[in-house]
Amino acid sequence: MSRFAEEWAQTRVSRSRADWARREIGRGTLRGQRYDRATPGYYRATSGQRDGEGAVVNSAQRIRDAQSVMPSGALIAGWAAAYAHGIDALDGLDHLTMKPLPVPVLLPPGSRRRSTPEIRYRQSIRQIRGDVIEGIPVTMLLRTAYDLAREAPDLTEAVAALDAILRTRRLKPEHLQRNLGRIAGHRGSSQARQAVDLARIGVRSTWESRLRMLAVLELGLLDLQPNRAVFDHQGYLLGIPDLLDVDAGLALEYDGGTWRSDRAEGHRDRDQHREDNAREERLERAGLIVVRAEKRDLTTYRRQLIGRIATARADGLRRDRTRDRWTLDEPSDWYGYDYYC
Known part of the structure; x- marks a missing residue:
């Protein structure tokens, strides 16, 4: 069982203040110890899964929090999509600071949102077909792999992401090579091509x-x-x-x-x-x-x-x-x- 699946069983549903009010839960109660603010305007029952600085450490919960405010047609993307697909190593924690990274969300064409500390929005120029995992719409694994390789801060991190995906045997190097034409002309495509050439099966950790x-x-x-x-x-x-x-x-x-x-x-x-x-x-x-x-x-x-x-x-x-x-x-x-x- 993947870490995402294990964590998912402990997640709580986030609701808007208005939704909680209809359930006779007022703002004062939401600000108390029994509830946590998930995203601006949304709260959920506290899970106690936070680090010493108050950041949520359950990555599946952060993904579920992002889902609660996603517009129709949007997809969870990047590290969060990979984690939902069962790539345990890509859990949304910065590899140096171990601080939570924002959940990437791919918006449908015409939809605009301002990113927050919890969620990083980016817009797609066309509608993207996705998968559904535990009720969450996510980018397909091949698209996720290319996005991670294209958007990584450098070639090393791009290869680390692809190595982690190849480790699961859900994709093979030939799949990545054969479909490279899909990212031609996109920002970061050159880095992604290099990363595909350098990625290897059998690597056990991102380090x-x-x-x-x-x-x-x-x-x-x-x-x-x-x-x-x-x-x-x-x-x-x-x-x-x-x-x-x-x-x-x-x-x-x-x-x-x-x-x-x-x-x-x-x-x-x-x-x-x-x-x-x-x-x-x-x-x-x-x-x-x-x-x-x-x-x-x-x-x-x-x-x-x-x-x-x-x-x-x-x-x-x-x-x-x-x-x-x-x-x-x-x-x-x-x-x-x-x-x-």
Whole structure:
């Protein structure tokens, strides 16, 4: 079950002040602790799902709040449509600040709305066909993917969004390539085309995507393989590095909070830390070089990380390959990547 589906069961319906008045709920009551303002002029029963600064943390609730004020023919779009489609990683939280992003809403032709802190409106030049998920009209997944790639702040974030969508296997790279003509001439189409070329199946988190894009854009490492299983010569699994440079024998690992959560921050749990250390030791004994990175390496210490990867790769290219004790050849009883993820 997707996170959206789990959160949806906890959402509350937003109603206008007039609607609440017809139910004999006055303004004074709406301003009390039992109700929350969802959007300007709309309130709902409080759910208690807010962060320390009062922002709603249930992304499905924010989507439902936006739906309550959408005009007929409008569609939930962008990250919110992706989240409704089951793309858990695209949950509408800024990847650096973890603050909620506005819910994107695509207006039908002729309809105009002023954006608010909660909702970002944009107008379509023609009527767009959409899907309906839990009663919410959303852009279709292919359109959602292109919108995210076109409107991302940079190429890295565009690729991270497409990687997250491809991970679900709901779309395939050939679907994205085959339909690129649909976005010809649209704003951001050039970035979207680049992102489609660079997107990969098998990436497990958006931070892995950002690590890969750093290596691609800064070091030109276009052939990194995401989550490729590595074995010893007896067929035993050594590990599944986040990114593998086969030629250099270089494994890049992103240290998130835990492999079970794309959103976890801070210290990794002890079990995960022990597993990571054991896997790194196995890979290095077999002749691979491992470079680990975490969130601050990709932000505050970005230049240092680029240098570390470049140095490690140079060492790997100079290694004595006759001493390698690893292979990508899969044993006959290998269940595959999905079984172990």
